[in-house]
Each structure stands twice: as structure tokens, then as C-alpha cells.
Amino acid sequence: MLGNFDFDVIRRALPYLFYEGMTFTLTLTALAALGGLVFGTALALMRLSGLKLLGRIAGLYVDFMRSLPLVLVIFWFYFLVPYIGQWLTGASRPISVGAFASSLITFIMFEAAYFSEIMRAGIQSISRGQPAAASALGLTYAQTMRYVVLPQAFRNMLPVLITQTIVLFQDTSLVYVLSITDFLGAASKVAQRDGRLVEMYLFAAIVYFTISCIASFGVRRLQSRIAIIR
Amino acid sequence: MIEISHVDKWYSPTFQVLTDCTTSVAKGEVVVVCGPSGSGKSTLIKCVNALEPFQKGDISIDGIKVNDTKTNLSKLRSRVGMVFQHFELFPHLKIIDNLCLAQEKVLGRAHDKAVTKGMALLERVGLKEHAQKFPAQLSGGQQQRVAIARALAMDPIAMLFDEPTSALDPEMISEVLDVMVDLAREGMTMMVVTHEMGFARKVANRVIFMDRGEIVEDAPKDDFFGKPRSDRAQKFLSKILSH
Amino acid sequence: MNYNWNWGIFFQPNPMGTGTYLDMLLSGLALTLKTAALAWVIALITGSIVGVMRTLPSKGANWFGFAYVEFFRNMPLLVQLFLWFFVLPELLPKAAGLWLKQLPNAPFWTAAIGVGLFMSARVAVQLQAGIGSLPRGQRMAATALGLTTVQGYRYVLLPMAFRIILPPLTSEFLNTIKNTAVAITIGLLELTGQARSMQEFSFQVFEAFTAATILYLLVNAVVVTAMRFLERWVAIPGYITGK
Numbered sequence: 001m002l003g004n005f006d007f008d009v010i011r012r013a014l015p016y017l018f019y020e021g022m023t024f025t026l027t028l029t030a031l032a033a034l035g036g037l038v039f040g041t042a043l044a045l046m047r048l049s050g051l052k053l054l055g056r057i058a059g060l061y062v063d064f065m066r067s068l069p070l071v072l073v074i075f076w077f078y079f080l081v082p083y084i085g086q087w088l089t090g091a092s093r094p095i096s097v098g099a100f101a102s103s104l105i106t107f108i109m110f111e112a113a114y115f116s117e118i119m120r121a122g123i124q125s126i127s128r129g130q131p132a133a134a135s136a137l138g139l140t141y142a143q144t145m146r147y148v149v150l151p152q153a154f155r156n157m158l159p160v161l162i163t164q165t166i167v168l169f170q171d172t173s174l175v176y177v178l179s180i181t182d183f184l185g186a187a188s189k190v191a192q193r194d195g196r197l198v199e200m201y202l203f204a205a206i207v208y209f210t211i212s213c214i215a216s217f218g219v220r221r222l223q224s225r226i227a228i229i230r
Numbered sequence: 231m232i233e234i235s236h237v238d239k240w241y242s243p244t245f246q247v248l249t250d251c252t253t254s255v256a257k258g259e260v261v262v263v264c265g266p267s268g269s270g271k272s273t274l275i276k277c278v279n280a281l282e283p284f285q286k287g288d289i290s291i292d293g294i295k296v297n298d299t300k301t302n303l304s305k306l307r308s309r310v311g312m313v314f315q316h317f318e319l320f321p322h323l324k325i326i327d328n329l330c331l332a333q334e335k336v337l338g339r340a341h342d343k344a345v346t347k348g349m350a351l352l353e354r355v356g357l358k359e360h361a362q363k364f365p366a367q368l369s370g371g372q373q374q375r376v377a378i379a380r381a382l383a384m385d386p387i388a389m390l391f392d393e394p395t396s397a398l399d400p401e402m403i404s405e406v407l408d409v410m411v412d413l414a415r416e417g418m419t420m421m422v423v424t425h426e427m428g429f430a431r432k433v434a435n436r437v438i439f440m441d442r443g444e445i446v447e448d449a450p451k452d453d454f455f456g457k458p459r460s461d462r463a464q465k466f467l468s469k470i471l472s473h
Numbered sequence: 474m475n476y477n478w479n480w481g482i483f484f485q486p487n488p489m490g491t492g493t494y495l496d497m498l499l500s501g502l503a504l505t506l507k508t509a510a511l512a513w514v515i516a517l518i519t520g521s522i523v524g525v526m527r528t529l530p531s532k533g534a535n536w537f538g539f540a541y542v543e544f545f546r547n548m549p550l551l552v553q554l555f556l557w558f559f560v561l562p563e564l565l566p567k568a569a570g571l572w573l574k575q576l577p578n579a580p581f582w583t584a585a586i587g588v589g590l591f592m593s594a595r596v597a598v599q600l601q602a603g604i605g606s607l608p609r610g611q612r613m614a615a616t617a618l619g620l621t622t623v624q625g626y627r628y629v630l631l632p633m634a635f636r637i638i639l640p641p642l643t644s645e646f647l648n649t650i651k652n653t654a655v656a657i658t659i660g661l662l663e664l665t666g667q668a669r670s671m672q673e674f675s676f677q678v679f680e681a682f683t684a685a686t687i688l689y690l691l692v693n694a695v696v697v698t699a700m701r702f703l704e705r706w707v708a709i710p711g712y713i714t715g716k
Contacts, residue, residue, distance in 0.1 A: 067647075067693040069654030072665045072685060079678045083476065170549035176658060184552060197559045205552050212547035281613050308619025318614035321712050322632045331628055332618035366711030384618065 006196060010203050013190045021186030022207075024100070028182065029169045032107035036168070037161075039108060040115030047120055058116070065113035070174055077106040078178055099180045103172075111168055118164060122157030123149065159223045166215045170208060183207070231257045231388055231419045232278060237287035239273065239443075247273050248284065249443045255388070260420045262430040265440035266466060271423045272315075274440070275390050278421065279310045292387055308336045311381030311389040315397050317373040319365035325352070325376055326361040329383045337384065344383070351379040355409050371402030378409055388419040395426060425470055431455065439463040482677045483684065494671050498681075501667030502688050508584050508663060509650040515589025516649060520596025525626060527601040538597065545594035550655050554587045558659045584656035584663075592649050599641050603634035636707055643700040647693060664688060 046058035065073070081102050082094035089095060097105075126149050134144040173184040181189065184204055191200035232255040239248040248270050255261045263271045276282040278289055280296045280303055289296045294306055319328050329348035333339045339347070352358045355375040357368075365373055374394060381389060391410065395403045407429050414420055414433035424430070430437055430451065437454040439447035439462070447454065447463045458464045483495040491497060527538035545553070558579070562570040576582060607630060615625035635642075654665040662670070668685035672678045 064690075067651075067690050068686060069651040069665055069689065071654040071657055072668070072682065072689070075665070075669060075672075076682050076686075079672075079682070166547075170547075173549040173551045174655065176551060184549070197555075198563045201552065201555045201560050205548050205556055208549055208552055209544075209547045213543060216543075216547065276613075279617055281616060304619045304621050306619075307617055310617075312614075312617035314610050314614060314617075316608060316610050318608070318610040320611070320614075320629050320633075322636065322709050332620060335624050335628065336619040364710045364712065366709065380618070 006199055009190070009194055009196045009199050013187075013200070016190065017183065017186050017203075020181055021183035024181060024185075025169070025172050025183040028100070028103060028107065028172050028175070029165070031104055032111055032172070033165045033168055035104070035108035036111030036115045039112035041119060043112055043116035044119040044123070047116070048123060062113040062116055065110055066117075070110060070171055071177055073110050074103065074106050074174060074177060077109070078102050081105055099175070099178055103175045103178065103180065107168065107172065111164070114164055115161065118157050118160045119153075122153040122160070125156050126152050155226050159219050159226070162219050162222070163216065166212050166219075169215075170212060173208070231255055231259075231292060232421060233288070233290045234274070234278070235288050237274070237277060237284050237289060239270075239277065239282070239284040239286075247443050248277070251287070251440075251443075251445050253438055253445055253448050255419060255421050257419055258417045259435045260414045260418075260422065260433050261436045261438060262434040263421065263423045263438045263440060264425060264427075264430070264466070265446075269440040270443040271440045272392050273443075275392050275421060275423050278390055279307045279312060281312075304336065308332065308384050309387050311378075311384060311386035313374070313377050313381055313389070313391045313394045315393040317365070317370070317377045317397075319373055319377055319380070321365050323364075324361070325357070325363055325365065325368070328365065328376060329380050332380075333383050347383055348379070351382050352376070354382075355379045356405075369402060370398045371405045374398065374402075374406045375409055378406075378413075382413075388421070389413065391420065391422040391424065393423050393425075395424065427455075427467075427471060439466065441466070476679065478680070479677055480680060482675055482680050485675075487671070488674050494675065494681075495684075497667050497671055498664065498684055498688065501662060501664040501685075502692075504581070504661065505650065505653050505663040505665075506692070508581060508588070508653045508656065508661065509646075511585040512589035512592060512653065513646055513649050515586060516592035516596050516645070518593075519590065520593035521600055521631075523593065524597035524600030524604070525631075527597065528604045529622070538601075542594045542597050545591055546598075550588065550591045550652055551658055553591055554583060554655060554659055557587045558583045580656060580659045580661040583659055584653055584661050588649060588652050588656070591652065592645060595645050595648070596642070599638045599645065600634060603638035604630055606637060607633055636709070639700070639704050639707070643697065646700075647696055650692060650696070651689070 043058045043062060046054045047062075049055060081097050085091070085095040085097055086093060130148055130152070131144050134148040135141075139147065172182055175182050176185050176188065179185065187200045187204040191197045194200075234254060235252045237248055237251040238246070240246040251270075251274055253261075263275065265271050273282055277284045278291070278296070280289075284297065287297075291306060291310060294301055296303070296306060319325075320331065323331060326345060326348050329351065330341065330344040333344035333347065334341060349358060349361060352361055355378060357372055357375055357379070360368060360372065360376075365376070368376065378394075394410070395406050398406065403426070407426060410420075410422070410429065411433055422429070422434075434451045437447070437449060437451055438445055439454070439458070439460070441462050446460050447458060449459070454463070455467075458467060483498075484493050486492065487494045487497045489497065491500070523538050523541050526534040527542070529535065548556075562573040564570075565573065573579070611629055611633070612625060615629040620628065653661070653663050656663060657666040657669065660666075664685050668681045671681040675681070
């Protein structure tokens with residue numbers, strides 16, 4: 001019961017939780033979002049390129065990734081990456097890449113599928129009349145994209161992209177299955193060591209909740225601002 | 231039948247939409263409400279069956295106050311038919327089911343009685359053969375005639391029309407107005423928000439002109455078209471009758 | 474790649490004495506489907522209630538719906554499962570907590586309820602959007618006919634809203650199936666969990682994960698096809714969704 005709730009356990013664990021755990025979580029989130037954005041843009045462009053084969057490959061990749069549970073994908077890459085590394089470097093045995101690199105690759109590959117769909121939807125949400133009107137005014141294809149389509153599409157997808165990044169931030173907690181010391185992993189380790197599951201998990205929940213709440217509040221602000229501009 | 235006295239409505243202290251509106255519609259009377267867009271005419275008609283709340287004044291229908299918390303609004307509304315600008319048929323229900331839903335759920339009529347009633351009304355608006363279709367398979371004019379039949383199926387004591395023809399293509403307006411004219415000639419009590427002055431000339435007893443949330447003119451039809459007393463009504467009339 | 478492939482592994486007996494490794498994976502698949510089915514029922518029911526609350530003309534209901542969605546959306550699913558599994562029994566009165574801890578199949582119930590509540594917030598958001606996308610006049614038309622709020626939702630708003638959100642609901646159902654894999658962390662031996670233990674026992678990593686992957690893809694294909702049929706089944710003639 002809450003009667004013997006031990007705040008001191010949390011206080012003593014704070015440096016470990018944040019310097020080790022949260023640093024890992026935030027770094028992983030930021031780098032995975034960045035990498036996912038780059039790879040996701042490439043996938044989206046492939047699908048919108050009009051080149052059948054390229055579009056098919058990208059489509060298959062996206063559908064494939066979106067059909068699998070993230071946990072399974074994490075396991076896949078954890079075991080697969082060393083072999084791919086061996087193949088790439090021509091080493092004689094599977095190379096060990098470390099927990100961080102392995103999870104970073106996982107999340108980039110996984111999130112790219114989701115990011116690319118958001119971008120595709122954003123670009124397709126622009127009504128066909130817009131590029132038509134732009135070319136009627138004499139703008140070239142490149143100018144149409146640059147000045148008419150992309151600015152609108154970007155506005156449509158920015159809030160969704162950030163929301164997806166918040167989901168990514170929460171999803172990074174799943175590296176728990178590889179016993180990695182991310183924020184939740186750190187909390188869990190302290191919880192097990194000190195036998196203080198209630199305190200540590202409640203605290204972890206509150207921290208995740210607060211960060212996600214603030215971020216989604218920001219997204220809503222952004223959305224209403226964009227709505228006014230329109 | 232419909233008594234509206236000193237009705238005020240505002241969204242905020244600086245945003246008044248209705249100011250001291252007073253008028254009435256007697257039994258069997260047809261009253262046309264017109265005015266420029268944003269004049270509050272649609273808001274006023276929606277206040278009559280309490281679809282829109284208002285802050286001051288009273289409205290009563292057949293002696294029952296709509297702004298009384300003790301009034302059974304559902305029962306009151308079921309006795310007042312309403313036709314909307316965008317028809318508002320229920321897209322997932324067949325035409326005949328659109329007519330039966332409220333008869334059964336609100337009035338508690340048996341299904342076969344409701345169907346008989348519904349079919350009779352569909353015949354009356356000339357759409358009997360469309361009973362098994364869905365709203366999206368009908369033209370706008372047909373949908374609006376169905377909407378009128380749906381309202382009539384409740385045996386209303388009065389009918390409210392909120393710009394019934396302004397969402398229609400020009401060639402479909404007359405088929406809807408014809409139904410409304412017939413209804414008026416049969417003695418239905420009607421309050422009609424519309425810009426169709428031809429309709430007003432034909433069947434209205436009185437014409438109300440609204441501007442900026444106020445009732446500027448409330449006169450018998452012949453007086454209104456003969457010589458409107460206010461500048462605003464004159465200007466409005468010359469604008470909509472000039473072409 | 475110097476990896477010893479052994480696709481025959483699936484037909485070798487597993488160390489649990491429950492048949493072959495393939496049987497092990499299939500029992501995992503069955504548990505995944507069972508957990509997801511129960512979770513989905515919970516998500517649909519609670520999500521619909523909360524989604525409707527967010528669209529009611531009541532400040533209190535709106536606020537509750539908002540808080541509910543934010544609560545379940547802003548915490549990782551894994552953390553939520555830990556809260557239900559490890560923390561809740563400690564916070565309850567001793568007897569209740571003990572009963573919870575000794576519950577047979579505790580991981581299954583925790584996973585189904587935990588994933589169900591997590592997904593209910595997303596169902597609520599979808600339903601709110603679906604109801605919000607209906608023309609405002611639909612609610613008014615239902616009210617004007619005398620339907621009560623409950624009847625309006627039951628017969629008019631919800632049938633259309635659910636049809637509109639059927640495609641996003643399909644993805645949410647697929648997400649529910651995928652999310653049950655998170656319950657591996659509380660010891661639920663669903664498909665991913667069984668693949669993982671097959672890998673630990675047999676060291677045939679890639680065979681195990683390939684099999685699990687294929688099974689997930691199959692489940693996806695079946696669900697997507699089934700939902701296509703459902704979409705066609707409930708489609709309304711003449712009505713173009715997504716306009």
C-alpha cells in the first residue's frame with residue numbers, strides 16, 4: 001500500500017535513471033526519428049515516383065514492416081545485424097555491434113515505414129486542382145512542387161510526424177526485451193535490485209506521461225496555429 | 231400557434247445574433263421570413279423548436295413554452311415538422327426507413343402502420359417508386375421532397391422550413407416549391423425561411439424581413455411587396471428582384 | 474553467412490514435451506489471437522463509450538473523454554502492462570491484491586485488459602473523428618424529429634460514423650494483434666514469445682523468427698480480406714465514402 005511508499009528510493013536512483021536511462025532513450029529517439037525521416041522520405045519518393053518497380057519495392061517494404069509487431073522486429077535485427085555486419089565487412093565471424101547500434105538500426109528501419117506513409121498521405125491530400133491551377137499559371141513542375149504542393153503538404157504532415165515521434169519515444173521502451181538500460185530498463189533494474197517495483201514503475205509511468213503530454217500539447221498548439229494560417 | 235416574444239440570443243456579450251424578436255404565426259397561416267445572409271433568420275427558426283438555445287424572451291408552440299425546462303422537448307419537436315437546407319436524410323437508411331424511423335421510435339407506431347403512412351406520403355410527393363432506394367441515389371430535389379414527406383409523417387401541427395431550396399440546382403427548385411404550395415393551400419401552418427419571393431407572393435399571408443438579428447418589417451404580403459416601410463427592406467427587395 | 478540452417482527443426486519435438494516446435498509456435502499463434510480478440514472487444518466497447526462522450530453536448534463528459542484518452546495515449550504500452558501486472562496488486566487492499574497475484578493465467582488477463590484499454594483510447598479518437606465528420610445537420614434532423622440523444626446516436630449518428638471509420642478501425646484491430654506481442658514482457662507465451670523460446674532452446678534463430686513472421690503476415694492478410702468483405706457488406710448504395 002501507499003503507506004510505505006519510499007520516495008527516497010526514487011531520489012537516490014535519479015542520477016542513474018536520467019544520466020544513463022533517459023539519455024539513452026532520448027538519443028535513440030532523436031537519431032531514430034532523424035534516420036527514419038531520411039529513409040522514410042526515400043520510400044515515399046519511391047512510391048510517388050511513378051516508376052512501377054521502385055514503387056512496388058517500397059510498397060512491399062512498408063506493408064511488410066507494418067504487419068509485424070515491433071518486438072519481433074527488435075529480435076530480428078538484434079540477431080540479424082551481426083551477420084549482416086559480417087557479410088558487409090567480410091569478417092570471419094558475426095561481428096558484435098552493441099545494443100545501441102542494433103536498436104538504432106531497428107527503429108530507423110521500422111519507423112521509416114510509418115513516416116513514409118504519413119508523407120505519402122500528406123502529399124496526396126493536396127487536391128488535384130492545386131497543381132492544375134499552378135501549371136495553368138505557367139509554373140513548371142519543379143516550381144509547382146516547391147511553391148504550391150510541398151508547402152501545403154508539409155503543413156498537413158508536420159503535426160502527424162511529430163505525433164509519430166512521440167509514439168516512437170514511447171516505443172523505445174520496448175528495448176527492455178534486450179535488457180538494455182534505457183529509461184524504463186534503468187527503472188526496472190533499480191526496481192528489481194531494491195525490491196521497489198511500485199515506486200519505480202509508477203515513477204517511470206509519470207515521467208513518460210509528463211513528457212508525452214507536454215509534447216502532444218505542443219502538437220495541438222502547432223495544429224491550431226496552422227489551422228489559422230489556412 | 232407559434233408565439234415568439236422578445237427573444238434575444240447572443241454567443242458572447244459582444245456577439246448578439248437575435249435582438250428583441252417578436253412575431254407570431256397563427257393557425258393555418260403561412261409566414262415567409264427573408265433577409266440578407268447573416269441576418270439571423272435561420273437562427274430564429276431553429277429557436278422555435280429549441281434546436282438553438284436563446285438567452286432571453288419566450289417562444290411557445292400551441293401554448294407550450296419551448297424554453298421551459300419542464301417541457302418534454304422531444305414530444306414537442308415531434309409535433310413540429312422541420313425541413314433543412316441540406317435535406318439531412320439519413321444516408322444509411324432506405325427512403326421508406328427514413329420516413330418510418332421517428333414514427334416508430336418517437337411516436338411508437340407499429341411498423342406496418344408507419345410503412346403505410348410513409349408510402350402514402352411518398353406517393354403524395356411523387357416518389358413512391360423510390361421507396362427502396364437510398365438517399366444518395368436520388369437527386370437533390372427528390373431528396374428534399376422526401377425530407378418534407380418525412381416531416382409530414384409525424385402528423386405535425388406546424389412546419390418549419392429553413393431555406394429549403396437554397397442548396398438545390400435551379401431546375402429542381404420548382405418541384406420542391408410545388409409541394410410546399412400544395413401544403414400551404416391545404417391549410418398547413420408554415421414558417422418558411424426563403425429567398426423565393428415568387429413562393430411568398432403565391433401563398434404567404436405575411437412576410438417578415440430581418441436584418442442584423444432584428445425583425446425590421448412584419449407585414450401582410452400585399453403591404454410588403456406593395457410598399458415596404460423600411461429602407462433596408464426596400465434595398466433588399468430591389469437586390470433580389472432586379473434580375 | 475556461416476549459419477547452420479535447419480528447416481527440419483519445426484518437426485522435431487520441443488523440450489516442453491508438447492509436440493513439435495511447430496506445435497509450440499501454433500499454440501503461440503492461438504494465444505495471440507485469443508488475447509487480441511478479447512482485447513479488441515474491450516477496446517471497441519470502452520472506446521465507443523469514451524468516443525461518444527467526447528462528442529456529447531456536455532462539458533463534463535467531454536472532459537472525462539479527453540482525460541481518458543490522454544491518460545492511455547501518453548504512456549508506453551509496456552509501462553501500462555507493468556502497472557497492471559506489478560503495481561496494481563500492491564496498491565489494492567491486501568486480500569484483493571493477493572487474489573490478483575494468484576489468479577491463474579494472470580499474464581493473459583493482464584495482457585487482454587491492458588492492451589484493450591490502451592487500444593480503447595485510439596478507438597475513441599477514431600470514433601470521435603467519425604462522428605465529427607458527419608454534417609452538423611444530421612444531429613439536428615434527428616433532434617427535430619423528436620429523437621432523444623440516445624436514439625439519435627443509436628439510429629442516426631453511430632451507424633454512419635462506424636461505416637466511415639471502418640478502414641481505420643481495421644488498422645487499429647491489426648495494431649491490437651501486433652501489440653499483444655508486448656505481453657512477452659509479462660511472460661505471456663504468445664507467438665513472438667514462443668518464437669523467442671524456440672530460439673533459446675534450439676538456437677535456430679532465423680527459422681524461428683521466419684516462421685513467426687510468416688504467421689503474422691498470414692493473420693494480417695486474413696484480417697484485411699475479411700474487413701474488405703465487411704466494408705462491401707455495409708456499404709450504402711450511391712454513397713461514396715471518404716468524400
